Amino acid sequence: MYRRLHYLVGERAAAEDLTQEVFLKLYRKPPRERDNLGGWLLRVAANLAYNRLRGEERSRRREEGQYRGEAGVIPLEEAVIRGQEARLVHQCLARLPPRGRICLLLRSAGHSYAEIAAIIQVERSSVGTILARARRQFASLYSELEGRDDRVSGRGHSSGLS
Amino acid sequence: MCPEEGILQAYLDGELDLDMAVQVAGHLAGCAACREKLHDLEALAAGTTAALAPYRQETAAAVRPVRVPRLRHLPHRYQPLTETRRFADMVQRHRWFAGAAASVLALSLFLSWAPGRGLAAQFLSIFRMERIEVIEITPEAMAELGRLLEGHGGEVDIENFGRVEVIEPAQWSVEADPSQLEALSGLKLDLPSRLGGWERTVIVIEYPPTITFAPDVEHLNSYLRRLGGVPLPADLAGESFTLNIPPLVRVQYGQAQVGKGFFLYAARDLTIDAPPGVDGESLRQALLGLPFLPEDLRRQLAAIDDWRHTLPIPDIQGQGMEIHAGSWAITSSRPTPGIQGQGMGIREIMVNGNEGVYFPYAHDAANNITKVSLAWRQDGSWRAIVGLSLEEALRVAAEVR
Numbered sequence: 001m002y003r004r005l006h007y008l009v010g011e012r013a014a015a016e017d018l019t020q021e022v023f024l025k026l027y028r029k030p031p032r033e034r035d036n037l038g039g040w041l042l043r044v045a046a047n048l049a050y051n052r053l054r055g056e057e058r059s060r061r062r063e064e065g066q067y068r069g070e071a072g073v074i075p076l077e078e079a080v081i082r083g084q085e086a087r088l089v090h091q092c093l094a095r096l097p098p099r100g101r102i103c104l105l106l107r108s109a110g111h112s113y114a115e116i117a118a119i120i121q122v123e124r125s126s127v128g129t130i131l132a133r134a135r136r137q138f139a140s141l142y143s144e145l146e147g148r149d150d151r152v153s154g155r156g157h158s159s160g161l162s
Numbered sequence: 163m164c165p166e167e168g169i170l171q172a173y174l175d176g177e178l179d180l181d182m183a184v185q186v187a188g189h190l191a192g193c194a195a196c197r198e199k200l201h202d203l204e205a206l207a208a209g210t211t212a213a214l215a216p217y218r219q220e221t222a223a224a225v226r227p228v229r230v231p232r233l234r235h236l237p238h239r240y241q242p243l244t245e246t247r248r249f250a251d252m253v254q255r256h257r258w259f260a261g262a263a264a265s266v267l268a269l270s271l272f273l274s275w276a277p278g279r280g281l282a283a284q285f286l287s288i289f290r291m292e293r294i295e296v297i298e299i300t301p302e303a304m305a306e307l308g309r310l311l312e313g314h315g316g317e318v319d320i321e322n323f324g325r326v327e328v329i330e331p332a333q334w335s336v337e338a339d340p341s342q343l344e345a346l347s348g349l350k351l352d353l354p355s356r357l358g359g360w361e362r363t364v365i366v367i368e369y370p371p372t373i374t375f376a377p378d379v380e381h382l383n384s385y386l387r388r389l390g391g392v393p394l395p396a397d398l399a400g401e402s403f404t405l406n407i408p409p410l411v412r413v414q415y416g417q418a419q420v421g422k423g424f425f426l427y428a429a430r431d432l433t434i435d436a437p438p439g440v441d442g443e444s445l446r447q448a449l450l451g452l453p454f455l456p457e458d459l460r461r462q463l464a465a466i467d468d469w470r471h472t473l474p475i476p477d478i479q480g481q482g483m484e485i486h487a488g489s490w491a492i493t494s495s496r497p498t499p500g501i502q503g504q505g506m507g508i509r510e511i512m513v514n515g516n517e518g519v520y521f522p523y524a525h526d527a528a529n530n531i532t533k534v535s536l537a538w539r540q541d542g543s544w545r546a547i548v549g550l551s552l553e554e555a556l557r558v559a560a561e562v563r
Contacts, residue, residue: 007221089217108214113177128177129168132203135210142213 008049046119053098092141100134191366335368347409358558360416360423368410376402424549513538
């Protein structure tokens with residue numbers, strides 16, 4: 001459960017909070033059908049993750065959109081991600097709109113269109129469109145940020161020095 | 163009229179219902195621009211999935227530390243499709259049944275067609291599917307199995323139980339002339355230029371992939387023993403089974419892709435090639451004992467007497483489908499008006515004196531008819547009609563020789 005939430009929201013502290021919340025929900029209001037408990041838990045987790053991301057998005061907009069990656073400071077959360085590629089993905093995901101982000105991640109984790117539609121609250125017929133758009137956005141962010149990463153690590157450094 | 167991107171994406175993901183999938187497939191066969199778009203979407207999906215992999219592993223590292231492998235740069239990651247594709251991808255291409263239904267069908271194939279005509283057979287055994295039997299399955303069980311086949315089942319992931327290799331055909335489909343039909347498909351078909359009041363418009367032959375399954379006997383057996391199941395025969399180690407799906411002939415009468423007309427399908431029998439000397443019955447028992455199989459499905463598969471020659475057809479309960487003729491919109495899953503009872507409503511029926519099945523999939527409100535998919539076996543091959551009412555479909559079936 002924690003792993004899934006970490007995957008969706010991308011932050012350990014938030015994932016821990018939400019994990020607790022999922023199990024609290026289970027105690028307070030257990031699902032009627034007991035057979036598919038795993039599915040129920042994943043659905044609740046995805047719902048919470050989506051709400052959390054939307055909440056973050058709103059507060060970020062209020063703060064006049066200071067983008068963290070651009071200040072040149074690596075946030076603590078990213079410092080603990082060891083792999084360079086994983087960090088890059090983390091940065092790209094942070095810039096996707098929450099709906100596209102959740103859609104992309106849930107699909108990659110094997111959810112059906114119907115399940116995704118229920119979580120992001122759209123018609124099932126819109127999922128394909130949202131998914132394709134989110135993937136394209138992700139891919140362009142990735143190549144953009146990857147180019148910058150190369151410069152930082154020194155490979156394209158010659159320009160200012162000669 | 164070209165389908166919008168979201169529809170193509172849903173087609174790629176096997177998320178369209180049968181009629182829509184048929185429409186899109188029909189359109190794709192004749193539209194190079196859309197094939198190009200589909201290919202781009204496929205490459206995009208492969209690229210993002212590859213890029214996400216290290217992130218997935220890092221977020222999973224809380225429990226299982228994983229060394230993140232260094233990947234090459236993104237442009238290389240957007241690679242064209244390789245010859246060998248994942249099982250799930252193949253399932254999504256299989257157009258007789260859309261999406262998850264195809265996953266279950268494919269799984270049923272492996273589970274119920276356990277090969278081996280007996281211990282005496284020292285040569286390659288081949289089974290022909292000559293009968294059909296409807297298997298009922300709940301949407302929950304279906305979703306579970308779908309997840310399993312897409313490689314997200316955790317420990318009971320199909321990837322842990324063996325290797326599935328899918329060899330793509332050199333080309334997916336080709337438009338054919340009636341005179342080339344037999345040479346290209348191996349089928350002798352008499353196709354009138356007019357049928358059921360519609361002109362024959364186009365003949366397309368689709369080439370499916372070849373699927374090979376090599377079970378990881380050691381892994382499977384340790385898993386089965388731990389859960390008290392029946393282990394697989396040890397001599398199965400290193401052996402593989404090949405599922406041969408024959409070319410599919412798709413004939414369009416009228417403008418079936420916009421709801422005016424129908425599709426006629428024909429294909430030879432599916433066959434399975436098994437290694438010599440395999441004890442089929444004990445293999446089947448072991449596979450039916452797999453703990454992740456939903457109990458209900460297990461019981462029904464086990465009840466098939468002539469399992470060597472029977473093709474199980476999954477009937478998903480509570481999954482009515484509706485589509486409006488001529489529109490590209492996907493409609494949500496809800497019971498088709500005027501169709502009673504549970505499930506997709508698959509029924510067995512005799513067609514031209516042969517066994518067949520049909521299920522209603524759409525209600526054409528304008529003409530107040532319920533459209534069905536009708537499939538039956540005739541002269542050593544399979545036939546299907548999609549897009550007519552049952553009465554009309556039966557009438558046309560009688561004319562198809």
